[in-house]
Amino acid sequence: NAGVTQTPKFQVLKTGQSMTLQCAQDMNHEYMSWYRQDPGMGLRLIHYSVGAGITDQGEVPNGYNVSRSTTEDFPLRLLSAAPSQTSVYFCASRLQGAYNEQFFGPGTRLTVL
Amino acid sequence: AQSVTQPDIHITVSEGASLELRCNYSYGATPYLFWYVQSPGQGLQLLLKYFSGDTLVQGIKGFEAEFKRSQSSFNLRKPSVHWSDAAEYFCAVAANNAGNMLTFGGGTRLMVKP
Numbered sequence: 001n002a003g004v005t006q007t008p009k010f011q012v013l014k015t016g017q018s019m020t021l022q023c024a025q026d027m028n029h030e031y032m033s034w035y036r037q038d039p040g041m042g043l044r045l046i047h048y049s050v051g052a053g054i055t056d057q058g059e060v061p062n063g064y065n066v067s068r069s070t071t072e073d074f075p076l077r078l079l080s081a082a083p084s085q086t087s088v089y090f091c092a093s094r095l096q097g098a099y100n101e102q103f104f105g106p107g108t109r110l111t112v113l
Numbered sequence: 114a115q116s117v118t119q120p121d122i123h124i125t126v127s128e129g130a131s132l133e134l135r136c137n138y139s140y141g142a143t144p145y146l147f148w149y150v151q152s153p154g155q156g157l158q159l160l161l162k163y164f165s166g167d168t169l170v171q172g173i174k175g176f177e178a179e180f181k182r183s184q185s186s187f188n189l190r191k192p193s194v195h196w197s198d199a200a201e202y203f204c205a206v207a208a209n210n211a212g213n214m215l216t217f218g219g220g221t222r223l224m225v226k227p
Binding site (some may be wrong): 023 | 115147158159162164207216
């Protein structure tokens with residue numbers, strides 16, 4: 001089991017560029033989510049999905065898009081990067097049910113210049 | 114909407130000393146409560162969780178936490194800290210409905226003195 005994998009580990013973008021952060025899990029988890037981590041603010045939920053074809057907004061969704069075409073993959077797209085999106089991004093997955101443990105990927109450190 | 118407060122941004126303890134990290138939550142009903150740990154440059158790992166039953170829960174690495182409904186708290190404790198416990202600790206709360214959203218506190222960074 002690879003668990004939750006994320007690519008790339010590091011990325012530098014210029015303002016206005018677009019990119020996709022990849023996330024995959026091999027645990028057959030229905031629920032997947034994206035968080036951003038900023039100093040002093042903990043992790044904030046961007047988007048989540050409860051299954052293939054179903055996505056919903058979290059606390060800070062603006063500037064980000066997601067899709068869930070398969071159970072395994074949950075990519076996060078930045079359409080037009082802004083310096084405010086400089087952050088560390090974590091993908092997580094778990095079984096259905098809010099009491100279940102979330103398994104986190106290693107993170108992607110994104111810098112927008 | 115639920116929220117979580119971790120009042121201590123940084124804590125420094127000596128190796129072998131006891132530890133208590135504070136967590137206060139805001140939620141209308143009984144929540145699901147979690148403590149996660151993040152080592153430098155790593156993702157988060159679950160230490161323990163509470164969702165019902167005994168209010169004192171045991172976790173991995175010798176950690177425990179106590180749910181106190183009257184104080185809306187879920188403090189994390191360890192009787193004797195090891196140097197390898199230096200990390201950032203996050204308390205989190207999830208609503209016990211289909212909302213599926215997990216809300217994190219701002220984190221407490223633990224440093225351990227030799």
